[in-house]
Amino acid sequence: MIRAGHIEIVMLLGSLLSIVFFLQYYSDTEMFRSPKLVKMYNNSYKYSFPKCEQNMAAARISGFDGFPDILKDFLYYRHCRYFPMILDLPDKCGGIEEPEDIFLLLVIKSSPMHYERREVLRKTWAQERSYKGLRIRRIFILGTMGNDFEKERLNKLLKTEHQEHNDILQWDFQDTFFNLTLKQVLFLKWMKRNCQQVNFLLNGDDDVFANTDNIVDYLHGRRENNGSQHLFTGFLIKNGFPVRWDRSKYFVPSQVYEKNVYPNYCGGGGFLLSSFTALMIHSYSNAIPLFPIDDVYMGMCLEKAKLAPAPHIGIKTFGWYIPSKKIDQYDPCYFKDYLLVHQFFPNNMYLMWHQINDPNLKCGVTNSTRTIQT
Structure with a gap:
């Protein structure tokens, strides 16, 4: 006769064996897959993440069928914040064990097709150099563009540039206007892992003209701030409002943003910020859903962090x-x-x-x- 206590032990052992089998069986599936940290040849680290799937529930948003395709695509994948890296720069800032002392990091939003712009920037204001003993480094941040053969050709172009100049970060997402926010968020994640020690950043488009000598003079002249305090300055926009006209590039319907006024923000063409502020934006962005206008999103993150953007007449x-x-x-x-x-x-x-x-x-x-x- 089997006692009740024995039955409980057998059931417990059976449950444990079932759990072990379940975990082994599903260990490589999406359900239990977590970011994997892989040590690279240069003592830096690389993360890999599972593929993000389309959120079909977005189609239930009121008026969704009438939205422009670019907005529909944004809403389908709005929840996705992790995409495979195609081109990485794990040692751009010297790596984890031997970080480089970088005063100004130029973070330039580019598009795969903008080869001529990148080449001109490399020869002009975005040169990697030292000015008055302060190091300036350059990074272009990009997604992908086109389908099939065109995408393959553009990726080969970027890989060739990357091998020659060591200045490209590329992720496998569609590089569209509404995905500029995603591009910013992915860069901030990369910075958190690879380049926290930089003092200041210039974040801008590949069609801006920047006088990096003046920028270094301005930033270095702020003796009370070596990058460890708040700084976010550019062309300040107050009381900006969402565009409700669906033919506008900046169209944002009330279903996506109910308020009639945006928080204060700086124009996304180019702005300056400290590493402290960049990491604060990164931290608070985790709790704020992605927004289709990237400079407005930066303002949202600053507002959440109780930090204010400031105007600069020289931008x-x-x-x-x-x-x-x-x-x-x-x-x-x-x-x-x-x-x-x-x-x-x-x-x-x-x-x-x-x-x-x-x-x-x-x-x-x-x-x-x-x-x-x-």
């Missing part, structure tokens, strides 16, 4: 003003004191960089823009 992300039609709108004397200006095409970018760095450039006091340090 012009919505064009610039020349007081006379008799003067060339690309007169270098109007640009030599700016920090950052949007928008420049590659030919004007290349020329402007060499003009403002010409030791023989002569400008009168009246047509020189004074940079105000805010």
Whole structure:
């Protein structure tokens, strides 16, 4: 006769064996898969994550069928924050064991097709160099573009650039306007793992003109802040509002954002921030759903962190003003004191960089823009 106590022991052992079998069977499935940390050849680390699936529940949002395709795609994959890395830079900042002392990291949002822009930037303001003994380093952040053969060709192009210049971070997601926020979030995750020690960052598009000498002077002049305190400055936008017209590039329906006013934010063409603020944005972004407008999303994260963006008169992300039609709108004397200006095409970018760095450039006091340090 089997006693009750024996039965309980047998049942417990059976349960334990079932759990062991269950875990072994499902250990390689999506249900139990967790990020894997793999040590690389240079003592840095690489993470791998499971593939994210489309969220079909997004189609139940009121009015979904009438949304533009780019917005539908964004909503289907809004929850996805982990994508495979195609091109990595694990040693860009020196690696975990031997971090490099980088004062300014240039984080440039690019598109796979913008080869000419990247090449011009590498030869002009985004050069990797030292200025007054302070190191400047460069990273282009990208997704993928096209289908099948086109995607393969563009990825080969980026790989070739990467092998030559060691300056590209690429993830396997569609590089669209509404995925710029995803691009920013993925970069911040990468920075958290690989490049926390950098002092400051310039975050901008690949069609802005930046005077990196002026930027370093401005940042280094803030003696009270070596990157360990809050800084987020650019072209400040207050009381911005969501565009409800569905043909606009910036269309955001009330079903996606109910409020009529955005939090204060800086234009996404280019802004400066400290490493402290970048890591704070990274931390708070984990609790804020992705938003289709990346610069507004940055403002949302700052608001959540109770940090304020600040204006800088030397950053012009919505064009610039020349007081006379008799003067060339690309007169270098109007640009030599700016920090950052949007928008420049590659030919004007290349020329402007060499003009403002010409030791023989002569400008009168009246047509020189004074940079105000805010």
